[in-house]
Amino acid sequence: MHKNDIISQLQRDILPLQGFKQPTGTPVRIGLGAVEDAFPNGCFPTGAIHEFIGTQPEHAAVSVGFMAGLLANLMKTGGVCVWVSTSRALFPPGLKTFGANPEHVIFIDLQKEKDLLWAMEEALKCEGLAAVVGEIQDMGFAASRRLQLAVEQSRVTGFLLRFGHRKPTANACVARWRITSLPSVQEDGLPGVGFPRWNVELLKIRNGKPGSWQVQWSAGCFQVIKEEKETIWLNASSQYGSAI
C-alpha cells in the first residue's frame, strides 16, 4: 500500500474517535458551495460547536446574518432553535431575510453568564433541536469542553457568538469563524445597496483546512464569489469609471 493511502486511511479512522461521524445517507447540505470543501469529510460539521468572533457591533450583525443563513438550512425541516443571551439585540424579522423562520426561535434572556452556560448546556443536550445559539463574552476551556461533549451526544449544532474586546482564548470548539463585511456590488452599476457580501474567514477547523472566502447572500442562498471573476469585474468597473 502506498504511504499516502495509509495516512489518509489513518485520518479517516481518527475522525470518528474525535466525534466526527461519517456522514450516513445524504449529508446535510448547508449551501456553502466551495467553503464546504474545507470541512472534514467535505460536509458541514453538524453536532459541533461553531464559534464566531469579532470586536465591534457591526461584526456581530454580519456574523448573525451569516449564521442565520446556516440556521435556515439547519431548520429547513421545521426544527427549532434556542437562542440564549444576556443582552440580545437581535431583531427577529431580520432572520426572515436569510430564510430562517423567526417563529421557530425561542429566546432565553438571562442575566448572568454562569446561568447562560448552564442553559446552553441543557439545550445542547436536548435531542431534536436544530441548533442552539449562545451570545457569550468569555468562556473558559472547561466550559467549552462541556458544551462540545454535550453536542457529541445529542448531535445538536451549537453556535457561539463572542463579541468583545477580549482576545479569544483557546477552547474546544470545532470551528472558529470571523465574518467581516465587504462593500456590496450592484450589477450594472445600479444605485442603492446591493446584496449583503461578507469576507468569511474560517480561522480554525478541526481536521479541516482553514481558509478565507468571499460570500454573498442573494436569491435566498449563499454564493461564493470567484476571485478571478471578481478581479476581472473590478477591472472592468475601474475602466468604466475612468471612461466617465
Add this chain to the structure above:
Amino acid sequence: MAKRFLSIWFRHLTTDWFTIRQPSLGTQPFVLAAVSHGRKVITAANAMAQNQGVRPLMAVADAMALLPGLQVMEDVPGLPLQLLNTLGGRCIRYTPITAIDPPDGLMLDITGCTHLWGGEQPYIHDMVTRLTTKGYHINASIADTVGAAWASARFGQPVAVLQPGAHLQAMLPMPPAALRLPAATCLRLQKLGLQSIGSFISMPRNVLRRRFGEELLLRLNQALGMAEETLTPLQQVEAYHERLPCLEPILTRTGIEIALQTLLDAICQRLQKEGKGLRQAVFKAHRLDGQVVQIAIGTKRATHNIPHLFKLFEINIASIEPAAGIELFVLEAPQVEEVPTLQESLWGSTPGLQQQALSDLLDRLAGKFGADKIHRYLPNEHHWPERSIKQAPSLGDKTDAAWQVTMPRPVQLMHKPEPIEVTAPIPDYPPMLFRHRGRLHKINKADGPERIEREWWLEEGPHRDYYHVEDTDGQRYWLFRSGHYTGNKPHQWFIHGYFA
C-alpha cells in the same frame, strides 16, 4: 355519613393572647382599648375585669371609676382574625376542614375524624386540653349542625357533646341569641316575651316570617339541620395529593430525594390510571419546628412523566433547609389536566415546536430561571419597527399575520434609537457622512427613504424616514430622520440598527 361539627368559642381571645405573652397580666384585671370618636373605648376585657363589672364598649374613664387599679393596653387592629387564622392552622391536625368563625370562634367539620382519637369524648378533650394548656379559655361543643354546635358552645356546658339527634332538645331552653340573630331581632323577641327558642319554635312559619323576617327562619332551619350550611376551609384540600410521614426526622438531601421519588411514583401512578397529567405541583416539607418549606414547579403541558418531574424538582431541592429535621412530606397537584394518550413513535418524533423534548427543556429552564425569561415572537401587523413583533403566549400559538419581507429589515435593532450627527446634501437625500459613538462613517451607497408613520391612534409624534446605507468599509446601517425637514429647526437623525 351523618355530619358532625365542632365549634370552639374563645371566651377571651385577645386578652388571653396578651396574658400568654406577658404572664404577669394573669393576676390583675386589664382591658384593651382603642380610640373611637375621640374617646377611649374598651374593646376587650379579661376574666378578672369582667367579674368586676367591666364590659366591652364601656368608656375607659367609666371603667377606671369602677376599678381604679385597672390596667389599660393598646388594642392591635386586626388581631382577632390573625389569631384565629393561626389557631385554625393548628387545628388542621384534627380535621382537614377547619374554618374560622369571626369574631372569636372556630368551626370544624369533624365528620369521620373522631374515631382516630377513639371517639368524640377523647377527641374533644384532647383538643380542649391542648388549647387550654396554651393559655386560652375556651368552650367547645360537638353537634349535628353548625348552628347547634355554635349555640351549644356559647350557651351550653363549657365542653359538651350533643348526641346525634339531641340538638333540638338541647336548644329549646336557650335564648334567641343562640340562633346567631342580629341584635335588633333578639331585642324584639325579648320585648314580646319570647325568652327562649322553645317559646316560638312551634309558631306557624308565616307568622314568624311576617314579624321577624326571613333571617330568623333561615337560622332556625340551619340550626335544626333543615337548611344546608357550608364552611369555607382555611386550606383547600387538593384533590390530588400524597403524604409521606417519616419515622425519623429527615436531614439529608438523599432522604429528601427518596421521599420525593416515592411521592411522585404514587401520584403519577394515580394520574396515569385516570388519564390525567399535572400542570403544577407543590412539594411541601413539614419541619420539626413547625415551619413548612416548599418548592413548586410548573409544566408547559400536562404530564405524568416521573423522571421529567423529578428533574424539575431536583433543580430546587437545595433550597429545602431541613433545620432540625423533616417529619412529613406532602406532594400536591393543584392543577391537573387531561392528557391525550399518544402512540409512541419508534423513530423519534418529527422536529418542531410540539415535540416533547422541547417542552421538557423549557420546563427545566422555566423552573430554574422563571417563565418570564423565555420568549418567542410572532409578527404583528404594525409597520412601526418596535411594534412589528409581539410575544407569543405559548408554544402552540400561530398568527395570520405574515413576516414583512418586502422592505429590508436589520438583523440587529437597538432598544432605543441613538442620535447621530450627519451631513446631508439636500433635503430628502440620504446623508453623506454620519458620526456615531465618536466614529466617522462615510456613506458610499444608500437606499431609501422608507417613510414609516407613527400610528396616530396609538401615539403621537413625528414620522420616520428610514435609509439603508453602506459606508466605505462595507458596513450597513439603518438610519432615520425624525420628522420633516424644516429650514430653521435642527433636524434629528438616529441610528436604529445594523444590517448583515
